Amino acid sequence: MTEATQNKVEHAAVGRVVSDKGDKTITVLIERREKHPLYGKYIRRSTKIHAHDADNTAKSGDLVRVVSCRPISKQKTWRLVEVVESAVVV
Template sequence: MSRQNFFGIVVGTAMQKTVKVRVARQFVHPIVRKVIEWHEILRDYFGSLPVITRHKKFLAHDEKEVCTLGDVVRIEACRPLSKRKSFTVAEIIRPARTWTDPMSGEIKR
């Protein structure tokens, strides 16, 4: 049986070996048929669709602590690791956009 997978954006890295991932769920309203565009960042990857967007935040286990704020990741269900954490980061789809300041050499977002 395949495991449950979600795609989302890392919005928190304050905890050790844990990241907070914001997952968007899209659907067409059954009565109103309201049309709303996808989240701006996800639109680049999946195209635009006529849907309503709802968000939920999941805690996911990041064993090597490689995720940074703004990364687009795929999380996969696993056994419960704590009260709120039952997903692991399976892969980083796209790293966060960073750039290096040419004057100071500092890496910025």
């Protein structure tokens, strides 16, 4: 094992798929709660990221786990690991 692979840190996140319109691309909304520095109230903050979905398995509304990776395109620096929970089809 080389030093480059030993120091590699994978950042993982769990979020909800808000769009699956692109080919092999999903848009994931990651929500987190932050405490306000002065008032102490918890605030919901969110981040939208683009993730690589090679098999087009994730659909809109699914809960997915993504992990950071090398840049695949200008905006895609995350890839899909697994679909944690499928969306309810109505």
